[in-house]
Amino acid sequence: MPAFDIGSQLVNLGSALLLLSCFAIVAQRRLSACVDLFALQSVFLAATAALVAFLTGIHHIYAAAGLTILIKAVVIPNILKQVIERLNVNREVDMNVNVPTGLLICGGLVMLAFFITQPIIPLGALLTRDSLAIALAIVLIGFFTMIARNKAVTQIIGFLVMENGLFLGATAAAYGMPLIVELGVFFDVLVGTLIIGLYTHRLQDTFDTVDTSRLTALKE
Amino acid sequence: MNEIALAPVAVLLAAPLLTALLSAATNHPFVLRALNLGTMTALALSEAVIVGDLSGHGAITTLWGLVYLDGLSAFILLIIIAIGCTASVYSWDYLADHVARGTIAPGRTRLFFCLFHLFLFAMIVATLANSLGVLWVAMEGTTLATAFLISFFRTREGLEAGWKYLILCSVGIALALFGTVLMYYSSVRVLGDVSAALNVTILQQVASQLDPQVLKLAFIFVLVGYGTKIGLAPMHSWVPEAYGEAPAPVVAMLAGVLETVAVYALLRTKSIVDQAVPDYYTGNLLLLLGLLSFVVAALFILIQHDYKRMFAYSSIEHMGIAIAGFGVGGPAGTFGGLFHLLNHALAKSLAFFAAGNIHRRFGTREIQEVHGMASVQPITALAVLIAGLALAGMPPFSMFLSEMLVLSSLATQSFASDTLHLGRFITVIIAHDVRNLAVVLLFLLFAVALFGGFIYRVVLMVWGTAPRDVPSGERWSVSHIPLAVTALALIGLGWAIPEPVKGLMDQAVIVLLGR
Numbered sequence A: 001m002p003a004f005d006i007g008s009q010l011v012n013l014g015s016a017l018l019l020l021s022c023f024a025i026v027a028q029r030r031l032s033a034c035v036d037l038f039a040l041q042s043v044f045l046a047a048t049a050a051l052v053a054f055l056t057g058i059h060h061i062y063a064a065a066g067l068t069i070l071i072k073a074v075v076i077p078n079i080l081k082q083v084i085e086r087l088n089v090n091r092e093v094d095m096n097v098n099v100p101t102g103l104l105i106c107g108g109l110v111m112l113a114f115f116i117t118q119p120i121i122p123l124g125a126l127l128t129r130d131s132l133a134i135a136l137a138i139v140l141i142g143f144f145t146m147i148a149r150n151k152a153v154t155q156i157i158g159f160l161v162m163e164n165g166l167f168l169g170a171t172a173a174a175y176g177m178p179l180i181v182e183l184g185v186f187f188d189v190l191v192g193t194l195i196i197g198l199y200t201h202r203l204q205d206t207f208d209t210v211d212t213s214r215l216t217a218l219k220e
Numbered sequence B: 001m002n003e004i005a006l007a008p009v010a011v012l013l014a015a016p017l018l019t020a021l022l023s024a025a026t027n028h029p030f031v032l033r034a035l036n037l038g039t040m041t042a043l044a045l046s047e048a049v050i051v052g053d054l055s056g057h058g059a060i061t062t063l064w065g066l067v068y069l070d071g072l073s074a075f076i077l078l079i080i081i082a083i084g085c086t087a088s089v090y091s092w093d094y095l096a097d098h099v100a101r102g103t104i105a106p107g108r109t110r111l112f113f114c115l116f117h118l119f120l121f122a123m124i125v126a127t128l129a130n131s132l133g134v135l136w137v138a139m140e141g142t143t144l145a146t147a148f149l150i151s152f153f154r155t156r157e158g159l160e161a162g163w164k165y166l167i168l169c170s171v172g173i174a175l176a177l178f179g180t181v182l183m184y185y186s187s188v189r190v191l192g193d194v195s196a197a198l199n200v201t202i203l204q205q206v207a208s209q210l211d212p213q214v215l216k217l218a219f220i221f222v223l224v225g226y227g228t229k230i231g232l233a234p235m236h237s238w239v240p241e242a243y244g245e246a247p248a249p250v251v252a253m254l255a256g257v258l259e260t261v262a263v264y265a266l267l268r269t270k271s272i273v274d275q276a277v278p279d280y281y282t283g284n285l286l287l288l289l290g291l292l293s294f295v296v297a298a299l300f301i302l303i304q305h306d307y308k309r310m311f312a313y314s315s316i317e318h319m320g321i322a323i324a325g326f327g328v329g330g331p332a333g334t335f336g337g338l339f340h341l342l343n344h345a346l347a348k349s350l351a352f353f354a355a356g357n358i359h360r361r362f363g364t365r366e367i368q369e370v371h372g373m374a375s376v377q378p379i380t381a382l383a384v385l386i387a388g389l390a391l392a393g394m395p396p397f398s399m400f401l402s403e404m405l406v407l408s409s410l411a412t413q414s415f416a417s418d419t420l421h422l423g424r425f426i427t428v429i430i431a432h433d434v435r436n437l438a439v440v441l442l443f444l445l446f447a448v449a450l451f452g453g454f455i456y457r458v459v460l461m462v463w464g465t466a467p468r469d470v471p472s473g474e475r476w477s478v479s480h481i482p483l484a485v486t487a488l489a490l491i492g493l494g495w496a497i498p499e500p501v502k503g504l505m506d507q508a509v510i511v512l513l514g515r
Helices: A002-027 A031-056 A060-087 A099-117 A126-148 A152-174 A179-207 B003-025 B029-057 B071-101 B106-128 B132-150 B156-191 B200-209 B212-230 B238-245 B248-276 B280-301 B307-328 B330-362 B378-391 B398-412 B415-420 B426-462 B478-495 B499-513
Strands: B060-062 B067-069
Touching (some): A002 A031, A031 A152, A126 A152, B003 B029, B029 B499, B071 B248, B071 B499, B106 B132, B132 B212, B212 B248, B238 B307, B248 B330, B307 B378, B307 B426, B330 B378, B330 B398, B330 B499, B378 B426, B398 B478
């Protein structure tokens, strides 16, 4: 089926764009730009999901794509921007690992992801099977971002990137989770971001910094 | 649909949610207490009805297939409700006392109860959920509900502990979601696109057709994810911090119940994976992480100088023992693991209730600065002594029994299969014997070290001369009821397990062993 072929290529393109935006987030030094990149990544995600929905004719993926645009591309970036403004941390991102090394590590993580998923990729739906490896790569890069960056806001972004990877994984591997689960996950992510945002605010008030490497009162 | 089961299930879900909303609206202590008491009674009654139903039906599916209950979930539900009741009653005086001292603003008691009941609600949803996806959503819900409970005192340390908890558990749970996605991936391949493809009821039917490769990978992610929530080493670093800083009733719930519910999530996944993958795969992974947690915790207990952190490490240790029991599997190991979960929930909540009393009287968490509790707080001293001896694994407390069960299953784990090959594989048998012996000896060595360290510290706190500035004497009050009830249960279970509870555990073992 040539139409399916082009479709499959397009889905792969979408997943690749998601992965690319991950690298951009790792390379970005300004916090607000990181948030913008995350919003852009969510748009790519929604587009990929909508494409899968169109190609497979499974309608509930449209709902998930719509929610992604609403929550991850509009609401959450706005919350994060407000946090950044209120905290006045719109300067540079503090890093444990510098940008070139970080990018190199992320490259390694992508290879690792492909290596792990190698045995199970051939089992997947024809349309989207390569996306599973990319999804795992995005999850790992999100994980890495949380470890490698010190500011509380960048850790939230890392967590959200992980969540995007998971969503891509669910869409890619199984054409989306059951709707009730997806709604629950969106709810958790939204509330989670709100809570982490509030926490950041309190950290700022109490410690006068959102640099989490300064949180050292509790030591063994 | 099972008509009998609908009413208690509806109560289980509605009561804590309703109480959370109502608690947010009122600040009157009397109304809050009445609300708590009402909810807990309703929960306990529904649990009793469900246990009765289960003994007739075996498993219940209700609410359009969204809710699934069997022996395992009902057993976990029993622990949630039992500890929920005692923790809620304990928190009345605890909060009133802190408000009187000014460490908590008067208007914040309602926030406490609102979050407390949301936390309870999330855990009940987790145990009732038929879908593994909903189970995941509820587990993440527990993280969110407890985030502000841990930093409830708004101290620097509290905030730091809360932040670490929030970040570590969110990341962990995200990995568990990836595992769940993979489970779904494998079941969709068999079933086609069905919205019920993550339901336990469906997965149990098709489990043997699922792809073993995918399930193996899924189990690793789920293990790391929910393992973080259980506090298994090496993902345990949030445990001592959160348990050290959070208010006592919250810690009792975290240590006694949340860990248990996380174990439930793991066991539920394991019971499905085991049907497609040879069960030593999941078993060995659990055994490895369980023993690692046990050893790490035993070492860290020996250097603790803060009693709340000491109890926290003891949680990691006991979860390690229970997980090792499930890892060994078989009727003895599984039963031992389940029994250990119940005993740990009781002993640990007792320990933290007592720790809350000590902290309020002595104003310190340093073991070195707490002496002479026997004269200062005789009731609490007795509670600490009972909890301490039970947690150290002494008879006549029930924890001794479950620990022995797990230990004996560790010792005999592969004898049954070995005798079959007696003639041909003598060398293999010797290797197995030596390995078992080594594991058991190592276990005993650490258990003895831990026992010594633990008892030494408890004795240090209970006897000796009390500091002069600490007022003496303890009057009996409502907040002592939870301590008394928990201690009695701990002793009573050492003699006999009540028939309904025993029945639930037997059913749970059958669920877990898949036969």
